[in-house]
Amino acid sequence: MDVPFVLFPLATENGEHQTDARLGADCVALVIYGQRRMGRHIPYVSPPALKKFLTPVLPRTDGNWPASRGDVLHFGFQTAVIYEDRKPYGVLNDDDLIIHTYHGRAEVVRFGALPYRSHRLEVYRWPRN
Structure with missing residues (x-):
């Protein structure tokens, strides 16, 4: 996507959202x-x-989080998406791509490199329609 980080992106003068126009995005807008x-009609929210638009995912019985491409990682103040589930498959680990x-540009990084990865995590999935 290669757009800059913009805290609380807004509508442009022509009424298009900055994120839809690929001018900037914050974590949740991305x-x-x-x-x-x-094609989903999801409003831009905090x-x-x-x-309220997501389905919670429960941790596995071993305490690890399951991982699937597209899962939303929710750290309370910060959100991200699993881009690629890497070995061991099905388990969120430091090598999975997010x-x-x-505070920069939209990018794909290893889960282990996230600067906020030690914060409380919840995992969600989009409902299948």
Whole structure:
């Protein structure tokens, strides 16, 4: 996507959202943008409000989080999406690739490289329609 980080992106003068126009995005706008590109009518909301559009995923019995491409990683103040589940498959681990935006540009990084990865995590999935 290669857009800069913009905290609380807004509508442009012509009424298009900055994220839809690929002018800038914050963490939650980036998560929502992907769904909008797939035809879903999701409004741009705050990270806490995003949860009402998602289905919670429970941790595995071994305490690890399951991982699947497209899962939303919700850290309360920050959101990201699993871009690629890497070995061991089906388990969130440091080598899984994540797409996020955090005080820079939208980018794909290893989960282990996320600067906020030690914060409380919840995992969600978009409902299948």
